[in-house]
Amino acid sequence: xxRKLSIVKIGGNVIENAEELDQFLLNFxxxxxxxxxxxxxxxxxxKLASQLGIxxxxxxxxRITDAKSLEVITMVYGGLTNKNIVxxxxxxxxxxxxxxxxxxxxxMAHKRPIKDLDFGFVGDxxxxxxxxxxxxxxxxITPVFCAISHDGKGxxxxxxxxxxxxxxxxxMGALFDTTLYYCFEKKGVLxxxxxxxxxxxxxxxxxxxxxxxxxxxxxxxxxKMENCFHALNHHVxxxxxxxxxxxxxxxxxxxxxxx
Amino acid sequence: xxRKLSIVKIGGNVIENAEELDQFLLNFxxxxxxxxxxxxxxxxxxKLASQLGIxxxxxxxxRITDAKSLEVITMVYGGLTNKNIVxxxxxxxxxxxxxxxxxxxxxMAHKRPIKDLDFGFVGDxxxxxxxxxxxxxxxxITPVFCAISHDGKGxxxxxxxxxxxxxxxxxMGALFDTTLYYCFEKKGVLxxxxxxxxxxxxxxxxxxxxxxxxxxxxxxxxxKMENCFHALNHHVxxxxxxxxxxxxxxxxxxxxxxx
Numbered sequence: 001x002x003r004k005l006s007i008v009k010i011g012g013n014v015i016e017n018a019e020e021l022d023q024f025l026l027n028f029x030x031x032x033x034x035x036x037x038x039x040x041x042x043x044x045x046x047k048l049a050s051q052l053g054i055x056x057x058x059x060x061x062x063r064i065t066d067a068k069s070l071e072v073i074t075m076v077y078g079g080l081t082n083k084n085i086v087x088x089x090x091x092x093x094x095x096x097x098x099x100x101x102x103x104x105x106x107x108m109a110h111k112r113p114i115k116d117l118d119f120g121f122v123g124d125x126x127x128x129x130x131x132x133x134x135x136x137x138x139x140x141i142t143p144v145f146c147a148i149s150h151d152g153k154g155x156x157x158x159x160x161x162x163x164x165x166x167x168x169x170x171x172m173g174a175l176f177d178t179t180l181y182y183c184f185e186k187k188g189v190l191x192x193x194x195x196x197x198x199x200x201x202x203x204x205x206x207x208x209x210x211x212x213x214x215x216x217x218x219x220x221x222x223x224k225m226e227n228c229f230h231a232l233n234h235h236v237x238x239x240x241x242x243x244x245x246x247x248x249x250x251x252x253x254x255x256x257x258x259x
Numbered sequence: 260x261x262r263k264l265s266i267v268k269i270g271g272n273v274i275e276n277a278e279e280l281d282q283f284l285l286n287f288x289x290x291x292x293x294x295x296x297x298x299x300x301x302x303x304x305x306k307l308a309s310q311l312g313i314x315x316x317x318x319x320x321x322r323i324t325d326a327k328s329l330e331v332i333t334m335v336y337g338g339l340t341n342k343n344i345v346x347x348x349x350x351x352x353x354x355x356x357x358x359x360x361x362x363x364x365x366x367m368a369h370k371r372p373i374k375d376l377d378f379g380f381v382g383d384x385x386x387x388x389x390x391x392x393x394x395x396x397x398x399x400i401t402p403v404f405c406a407i408s409h410d411g412k413g414x415x416x417x418x419x420x421x422x423x424x425x426x427x428x429x430x431m432g433a434l435f436d437t438t439l440y441y442c443f444e445k446k447g448v449l450x451x452x453x454x455x456x457x458x459x460x461x462x463x464x465x466x467x468x469x470x471x472x473x474x475x476x477x478x479x480x481x482x483k484m485e486n487c488f489h490a491l492n493h494h495v496x497x498x499x500x501x502x503x504x505x506x507x508x509x510x511x512x513x514x515x516x517x518x
Contacts, residue, residue, distance in 0.1 A: 051311055052310055075338040077338075083362075090364055090409060103345055103355070148342065152350065156346050
């Protein structure tokens with residue numbers, strides 16, 4: 001039987017709120033078995049960039065990661081946020097170790113090819129170093145990933161945290177019975193986006209088609225759901241979406257997605 | 260017979276100069292056997308602090324690490340500098356992995372006690388997690404430490420990089436035949452500080468007393484030498500001091516210190 005592994009991604013909204021982050025980390029530290037945390041960045045990087053007079057480069061309404069923005073991201077995600085989360089988890093008895101994709105060559109990527117648009121130093125993931133991650137997990141370590149990968153040629157690359165989480169889940173799927181958790185500000189996939197009580201508790205391929213047809217899943221939720229099914233189609237056992245209370249042992253109000 | 264381990268500390272002067280850093284990393288990547296890099300910070304943190312309008316707090320001429328300064332240090336040392344060094348080493352074929360002392364609980368410390376002066380968030384090292392470091396080395400990893408430790412209660416602590424290097428060397432001394440390298444801007448301990456040709460090639464306890472008496476070793480060099488002999492008195496085989504060319508296979512112009 002495969003060992004169990006939980007991979008939890010937290011979004012910027014959780015990181016920006018100190019109380020919320022502490023509560024999340026407490027819940028996370030109580031999760032049993034092997035686990036991995038992936039964190040996004042939140043608005044701290046935008047704030048620091050603005051303090052330093054670095055303008056956000058936009059093109060066709062999409063953010064571009066130029067050299068200066070990448071420096072800010074490396075400082076905030078890789079430094080401030082990552083190291084503080086690690087120190088807090090250590091205080092909670094979880095032996096955390098922070099990583100970017102460059103560390104131990106853990107997440108290999110290439111700079112996104114220029115088609116209509118040059119996104120700058122943005123990485124598309126090629127693969128995950130499952131051997132290293134397994135070595136760390138076997139040593140009782142809880143890896144904490146920030147949303148940075150590298151190209152193996154000395155270049156760090158800004159990379160979507162949802163994608164990092166799903167690619168790690170996929171990469172570890174051969175060795176582990178893997179559950180992927182997406183923690184954000186909502187209780188899960190909602191029938192009515194204004195009402196937390198309308199959580200869809202279970203989604204599978206069939207009910208997903210139905211929700212898509214009825215246009216219940218749209219906008220920002222669509223790429224997240226695509227990430228989920230991509231993971232499920234590649235050896236990930238289960239994906240859960242919800243807020244930070246989802247990690248509590250008796251939690252029921254969140255969305256579970258299977259094939 | 261014990262395995263060989265090289266622990267190399269580079270100072271701020273090397274880090275600040277991109278060409279010098281690249282040359283150093285090339286030399287470091289060619290070092291055979293198990294190795295560890297420890298880097299200080301340099302003036303990048305001071306520069307960022309000043310850009311953000313954070314004033315350096317001084318007391319009795321000594322720098323104080325307040326909460327804002329610690330944030331800057333965590334961003335620059337733990338983020339920007341550490342991750343870029345790791346990415347560059349990866350490109351050179353060295354499987355580097357960046358760490359602060361919080362990561363994997365690798366360097367435990369406590370906040371320096373307040374006597375005449377409160378240094379703020381500055382750490383005095385209690386111990387090094389030699390088991391974790393050995394696990395990483397056995398996995399073919401080259402740990403890259405920034406000058407940050409933690410207190411195990413959630414607090415990161417600014418910590419002298421020379422001390423981190425010597426404490427790691429001491430901590431690994433039971434498992435390894437350990438050589439500690441201090442890389443800085445001079446060729447080594449100089450009889451005439453203006454003349455690189457006056458390197459003292461070998462120093463031991465006896466010749467050290469002699470140099471002290473003649474006041475050849477003074478000022479900034481004294482704490483560094485004290486660190487060296489402290490390490491040698493605690494299971495470290497050899498300490499070498501010199502510039503970045505010291506790591507080349509045929510280098511001879513640097514200072515070697517033994518008991």
